Amino acid sequence: MxxxxxxxxxxxxxxxxxxxxxxxxxxxxxxxxxxxxxxxxxxxxxxxxxxxxxxxxxxxxxxxxxxxxxxxxxxxxxxxxxxxxxxxxxxxxxxxxxxxxxxxxxxxxxxxxxxxxxxxxxxxxxxxxxxxxxxxxxxxxxxxxxxxxxxxxxxxxxxxxxxxxxxxxxxxxxxxxxxxxxxxxxxxxxxxxxxxxxxxxxxxxxxxxxxxxxxxxxxxxxxxxxxxxxxxxxxxxxxxxxxxxxxxxxxxxxSLIDERSAAEAMMPYLEAMARRGEPVHRATRHMLGLFHGRPGARRYRQILSTEAARRDAGPEILARALFEIDRTEAAAA
Missing domain, CATH: 3.20.20.70 (Aldolase class I)
Known part of the structure; x- marks a missing residue:
């Protein structure tokens, strides 16, 4: 049957x-x-x-x-x-x-x-x-x-x-x-x-x-x-x-999306976390491998691993990490 x-x-x-x-x-x-x-x-x-x-x-x-x-x-x-x-x-x-x-x-x-x-x-x-x-x-x-x-x-x-x-x-x-x-x-x-x-x-x-x-x-x-x-x-x-x-x-x-757009889509989510006092590293820790193998990925990971763990960290930490991706890729172009 x-x-x-x-x-x-x-x-x-x-x-x-x-x-x-x-x-x-x-x-x-x-x-x-x-x-x-x-x-x-x-x-x-x-x-x-x-x-x-x-x-x-x-x-x-x-x-x-x-x-x-x-x-x-x-x-x-x-x-x-x-x-x-x-x-x-x-x-x-x-x-x-x-x-x-x-x-x-x-x-x-x-x-x-x-x-x-x-x-x-x-x-x-x-x-x-x-x-x-x-x-x-x-x-x-x-x-x-x-x-x-x-x-x-x-x-x-x-x-x-x-x-x-x-x-x-x-x-x-x-x-x-x-x-x-x-x-x-x-x-x-x-x-x-x-x-x-x-x-x-x-x-x-x-x-x-x-x-x-x-x-x-x-x-x-x-x-x-x-x-x-x-x-x-x-x-x-x-x-x-x-x-x-x-x-x-x-x-x-x-629905095709690139990694950077996906990261940007997380910004409002991190803002909401920060407003309710929830540490943003609870989310950003899952994003460490997003740019694996790309220029700037190491610095991106460093920023998210260290600075996002600060008690006062907010979505600006992700913005800084993404800036490193942009800067490094532009320099390599």
């Missing part, structure tokens, strides 16, 4: 990244791409239920399309957290079944849930019953000694039977014993073919791929095999990539 598609066309997403994809980062990324799907940092279900919701869940409407990633392993709590997320206006709830950090393991969720596909299915079922927006799963191809051929199919089949609308797969194993979270992002070998085989087996299911993708060319190559691509560190560390997304992935050349 044909499933209703999660998205009708190819999807480019920026991965959920702890300490990085907060609301300020997402607002900045939105200045570079109108269409990229943005994800929050992972928020633990207990925090959603009991914590400061404005701090944890608040976002600017301009951030849409926007998904909330939740961590947890108790169906009732995940259902409650999903219901809260939907009420806040998120367009998708994503369950984290891929994070390998010690903190996540101690809470019995994240990548260790690859070992319990039945429990993940129960979680998805509870979340689907709680909300009427898409519920998706982000996972690894396996953990530790699991055979990815068996483990990924087992998890996928169970969560899809429970109603999951899409699968996002980080094309690496996670080694819960012996590797740090950073090492888990780099050492386990990438196996894109395993994800391609999953998609070939599930032609009516949205399958997206994540892990090691560094460019728009990488993304386009993957879209020959899967429905969606998700970039993490490359999109964050060299955000200029995102300026190519709308034209290259979505065929929307009308």
């Amino acid at each position: 044909m499933r209703e598609r999660y998205f009708k066309g190819p999807v480019f997403a920026v991965a959920p990244m702890m300490d990085w994809t907060d609301r300020h980062c997402r607002y900045f990324h939105r200045q570079l791409s109108r269409h990229a799907l943005l994800y929050t940092e992972m928020v633990v279900a207990d925090a959603v239920i009991h914590g400061n919701r404005e701090k944890l869940l608040g976002f600017d409407p301009a951030e849409h399309p926007l998904a909330l990633q939740i961590g947890g392993s108790e169906p009732e709590k995940l259902a409650a957290a999903a219901r809260i997320g939907a009420s806040w206006g998120y367009g998708e709830i994503n369950l984290n079944v891929g994070c390998p950090s010690d903190r996540v393991q101690s809470g019995a969720f994240g990548a260790c849930l690859m070992l319990e596909p039945g429990l993940v299915a129960d979680c998805v079922d509870a979340m689907k019953q709680a909300v009427d927006i898409p519920v998706t799963v982000k996972c690894r191809i396996g953990v530790d000694e699991q055979d990815p051929e068996v483990a990924l199919d087992a998890l996928s089949d169970r969560v899809l039977a429970a109603g999951a609308d899409a699968l996002w797969v980080h094309a690496r194993k996670a080694w819960l014993k012996g590797l740090s979270p950073k090492e888990n992002r780099e050492i386990p070998p990438l196996d894109y073919d395993r994800v391609h085989r999953l998609k070939a087996r599930l032609p009516d299911v949205f399958v997206g791929i994540n892990g090691g993708l560094k460019s728009i060319d990488d993304a386009k190559a993957q879209l020959a095999h899967v429905d969606g691509v998700m970039l993490g560190r490359a999109a964050y560390q060299t955000p200029g990539i995102l300026a190519e997304v709308d034209a290259a992935i979505y065929g929307d050349g009308a």
Whole structure:
């Protein structure tokens, strides 16, 4: 039986990244791409239920399309957290079944849930019953000694039977014993073919791929095999990539923007932050890699890294940093 598609066309997403994809980062990324799907940092279900919701869940409407990633392993709590997320206006709830950090393991969720596909299915079922927006799963191809051929199919089949609308797969194993979270992002070998085989087996299911993708060319190559691509560190560390997304992935050349225009678009946002007494470096720290490889980029980063951290800093700091880009590029012309 044909499933209703999660998205009708190819999807480019920026991965959920702890300490990085907060609301300020997402607002900045939105200045570079109108269409990229943005994800929050992972928020633990207990925090959603009991914590400061404005701090944890608040976002600017301009951030849409926007998904909330939740961590947890108790169906009732995940259902409650999903219901809260939907009420806040998120367009998708994503369950984290891929994070390998010690903190996540101690809470019995994240990548260790690859070992319990039945429990993940129960979680998805509870979340689907709680909300009427898409519920998706982000996972690894396996953990530790699991055979990815068996483990990924087992998890996928169970969560899809429970109603999951899409699968996002980080094309690496996670080694819960012996590797740090950073090492888990780099050492386990990438196996894109395993994800391609999953998609070939599930032609009516949205399958997206994540892990090691560094460019728009990488993304386009993957879209020959899967429905969606998700970039993490490359999109964050060299955000200029995102300026190519709308034209290259979505065929929307009308929204094409250059890096400097995207930076200028952040000025009113920084002004609003300064007016309410919020340190502007909370936003500018996400902009450090914007001019990567261009003349003046080093001085631009220095200004934002040091001067934006001052208590009285405002949008004029970004203006000074941009002046260094202009000055250096003019001198090099």
